[in-house]
Amino acid sequence: MNPLVRPLRSTFNRSPLAARHRLGIRPAVCSTPLLQIRGEASSVGLKPGSQTLSHARQNIKEEAGNSASDLAKMIAGANVYSVKEAQSPGFLGITGSIASEVPKPVLMFGLAGGVPYIGAAATTVYLAHEAGLAAAGQLAHVDPGVAITILDQALNVQVTYGAVMLSFLGALHWGMEFAGLGGYKGYRRLALGAAPVLYAWPTLALDPTMALAAQWAGFTALWWADLKATSAGWTPRWYSQYRFYLSILTGTCILGSLAGITYWGPVGGHGLMDHELRTIRDMRKSLYAEHPETQYGNEMTVLKGDDTFTHLRKTEDIEREQAEKEGKKPEEEEKKNDNE
Template sequence: MFRAARPLLRLTARTSANPLPLRTCSPVLRRPGAPWRPVLATPSLAARSSATAPPPKQPIDHEHEKQVAQQSIEARPGEVSSQSSVRHVMEGSSSSARDDPSLSRGVKHDIEVFRDTFRLSAVPRESHILGLAGTLPYLATSLSTIFLAWDLTKQLPTGNALYDAVFIDHQTARHLLGVIEPLQLGYGAVIISFLGAIHWGLEYAEKKPSPKRTRFRYGVGLAASAVAWPTLYMPLEYALTTQFMAFVALYFVDSRCASRGLAPPWYGTYRFLLTAMVGFAILLSLVARAKISTHGRLSSQGLSSSMANPGIADNETDWAKLEAEDMAQARREKAEAEKKKKEEERKKKSGDGKKADGDKK
């Protein structure tokens, strides 16, 4: 079968070596008005097989294989140890991975993206400065709360000259804390309302009306004020937690608006930095309040327990009776001592009288 096929393949190979003629469609089969297009003849099977022929095989060097087979394996006991055949769990990276230029370029790119995020190069200079300045009252009140909480947990005088010079008395610290905490809550309510009102300003600047967009922006502004101001009537811990959640929710809304074109492109990154700073300040205040509450609870518990604790006293003994007995014993001893003293004086006087009578005789 294969012998009969070889002449056929040679014949087809010779015919495929000739240039392929152009074939055209018959005028009868062509549609009227259709353009004339030349059609190339289909290549033969032999031409396809020759185009995809495998690469030639390399000759085998039998002499070299014999030389390698005759060589003996050298003994190297110095390289064998208890850890030489063990694969470690933590293996160092190869030099190729360390020297990979694509990896270093990727790391540099990530670092540049991180720097651009906090550099805020796309943010207008005025917005950048005013936004950072707006976080200063939050940081100031939070750091003051931390200091006053530290002061209230110390017993004055502390015995340390530096601490005694820095700390203030507890009454003044409580008064300042009562002033700082409402300031922080009020400022937070103002800032949350301001962030909601920004969406009203963006809607007023639009040229084309859109009822859906208008309802969304007005709703964000109203929701921000509705959440912010009731926090002034809450306990401090709940109020700070609510304001923190409001800041985070407004950040996600602003970031979504920036990605959808409802806010400037830089607004999402700008709000991320400011929200992170404000959130950090609120967390500091919450930690300080928790420290004050824990110290006050422990102090009150310790005072009540020390007052109610009987200690090592014996409640079963009648101490009043024992005291009366001791006093009676003391009176008896005193009476006996006076009686002995009087007897000695009487004996002394009687002895002196007898001596005087003997001298007279």
């Protein structure tokens, strides 16, 4: 028989009853206890997923562990290769696995670099407390102006060191580009290394408190850039986590300094000092309006000027000019003539 006709013949000879029996066959349904529990937890009967408190605690613990694990991966800039060797999938396991890869000299120098910042922040908080006491008159042997000046210098030291740290962290990317770590990236990685320098340098011209706030934002933004660079394979795989915890240290010092200044103060531009300066300025303007010329002793006289400056002149010079205008001799010349 022709093989082309055989399929047609078998089709016409097939029994409808057999077809109905074959259509009625269904695969066996797996009814294991695990699937039954899952079905009950997600059924329309509105039964909760946690039937008892122990189940609820277990679910919360598992969800918290998963969230902590995701947080550790995010901090480390994890990709598919960076956390596969972790002994434990939890937060401590991933963090410890990546931290163990940091070279010891790099870790030691990184921690040592944070010591001056801790010292500068602690000094700033202490001097802010002392300046606040001096401004309130509670320190009899400390001049408020001197205390505020020393505090301002301590803030400038902290701001300067912060600008140096930002510039150094950016320069690390130039070193990675020179070494070809992760391949040569060209202008992109060089621009990433130069951006912190261009950001940190102008902060030196700001008021110390504004400079600290700007540098805190700079450290945060630079860590985010390092996170993206680590995820892209531009840095060692431990670099993002290493930078994160050092940035936490630096940010804590900055926020601690700002909190100490705000709580104790005062510094130039701070609320208490600014209020005192405004009060003195208003008082001086009112006195000048009532007394245009104020004489201090017999030597110097303060003359009222415009809103931007005042005149400080010798009293005898003012008297001589007035006598010349009136056509009279000054009193001193008359006394000399009488003596002669």
